[in-house]
Every structure is written in C-alpha cells, then in structure tokens.
Amino acid sequence: CVSVDLPGGMTVLVSKEKDKDGKYSLEATVDKLELKGTSDKNNGSGTLxxxxxxxSKVKLTIADDLSQTKFEIFKEDGKTLVSKKxxxxxKSSTEEKFNEKGETSEKTIVRANGTRLEYTDIKSDGSGKAKEVLKDFxxxxxLAADGKTTLKVTEGTVVLSKNILKSGEITVALDDSDTTQATKKTGKWDSKTST
Structure with missing residues (x-):
C-alpha cells in the first residue's frame, strides 16, 4: 500500500495493484473508524x-485532485445527514450539523488563518446565533434569515458592528450613543479599500 496525506490531517492507504474489477482499494481510519472503498485512480481520490x-453510516469523499475531503455521517437509513465536514x-473547513428534519442546526467555518465563524441555534428560517473567534478575542x-451575520463589540457608549453578507462582503459600522458632540466617536467604512 501507498500512504497519501489528505486535507484535514487524514491519511488514505491506496493499493499498489488494481483488483479483479480494475479498481484500486482505498482504506482510511477516521476517529477510530475503519473506512474502505475503491477508485479508478491510484492517487488517493475516491469514496470510502x-x-x-x-x-449510522459514514462516507469520506476525496476530490480527484486531492484538494478537498468531504466527511459525512448519515443516520441508519444512509440518506438522512447528521453532519458534514x-x-x-x-486547512480551511466548513462543518455542519443537521436536525431531525435535515436542516442545518449548527455551522462552523474555520478559515486558513485559524480564525472561526460559528453559527448555533439555527432555526428553520435560517436565523440563529453567531460568534467569530479571532486570534485574541x-x-x-x-445570523439573520437572509444570511447576514452581525457581530458586535461594545465599549462604553461605542458599538462596533461587523456585518458579513451572505455573498461574503464585509462592512463595519461604528455607532456611539454619546450625546456630547465633542466626545462622540465616529467612523465610516469604505468597502472599496476595506478601511
């Protein structure tokens, strides 16, 4: 067997020879669970x-060019999704957990730089709670039903809002409830320069 490293810290073992059906055998162990499959290619791509x-059923799909892995857990029926990563x-990833109706109930997006965007308590209309975990805070x-994420930091009378639209566009707003003009904080976001 040949060992191939995959995105997500996983490794797949690929047979050196084709089987009687002209396929390569694939094996991987994920979370102490043994997965098996076959592939037309010997580079590690395929479905296990x-x-x-x-x-419950587990399925690992490895892209032809090894650029991504999809790890899915289904209920006993093999059709109803429980989770998908x-x-x-x-090293960026998107992980989703699903409720009994098959709707997304939690979603975690990990960016390549290690920061995370977490959505929890997602209702059937798509709204829920959002949390962005950056390096230091x-x-x-x-999360609104239209897919817009609003994250806020409050310091005294100042509220800094970071808005992430469904399209991925980010805007920032600064609001100060201070009524004294001399000490009131202001700021304007320029989406062209992201400043």
Missing amino acids: EGEKTDK VTLKD TLEGT
Whole structure:
C-alpha cells in the first residue's frame, strides 16, 4: 500500500495493484473508524464508506485532485445527514450539523488563518446565533434569515458592528450613543479599500 496525506490531517492507504474489477482499494481510519472503498485512480481520490457501532453510516469523499475531503455521517437509513465536514488543502473547513428534519442546526467555518465563524441555534428560517473567534478575542452576534451575520463589540457608549453578507462582503459600522458632540466617536467604512 501507498500512504497519501489528505486535507484535514487524514491519511488514505491506496493499493499498489488494481483488483479483479480494475479498481484500486482505498482504506482510511477516521476517529477510530475503519473506512474502505475503491477508485479508478491510484492517487488517493475516491469514496470510502464505513459503519459506526450505532449503525449510522459514514462516507469520506476525496476530490480527484486531492484538494478537498468531504466527511459525512448519515443516520441508519444512509440518506438522512447528521453532519458534514468539508476540508480544503489550505486547512480551511466548513462543518455542519443537521436536525431531525435535515436542516442545518449548527455551522462552523474555520478559515486558513485559524480564525472561526460559528453559527448555533439555527432555526428553520435560517436565523440563529453567531460568534467569530479571532486570534485574541471573540465577537458575538446573530445570523439573520437572509444570511447576514452581525457581530458586535461594545465599549462604553461605542458599538462596533461587523456585518458579513451572505455573498461574503464585509462592512463595519461604528455607532456611539454619546450625546456630547465633542466626545462622540465616529467612523465610516469604505468597502472599496476595506478601511
């Protein structure tokens, strides 16, 4: 077997020879669970499957160019998603957990730089709580049904809001409830220069 490293810190073992059906055998161990599969290619790409002790099904899909892995856990029926994690080569990832109806209930986006955007308590309309974990501090806020994330930091009378639209566009707003003009803080965001 040949060992191939994958995004997400996983490793897949690929057989050196094709089997009787002309396929390469794939094996991987993820969270102490053994997954097996076959592929037309010998580079480590393909689909591996396994079953947990609670009879839930696990599927690992590795992109043809090894640029991403998709790790999915299904209920016993093999169709209803419980969770899904997509990891890219740059170590960024998106992990989703699903409720009984198959709707997203939690979502965590980890960027290549290690910062995280976490969505929890997501309701059927798409709204919920939001939290951004940066290197030295955490911003908390909300996820609106239209996909807009609003994160806020309050210091005295000043509220700094970071808004992330569904498109990924980021804007920042500064609001000060101080009524004295001489001490009131102001700021304006220029999306062209991101300043």
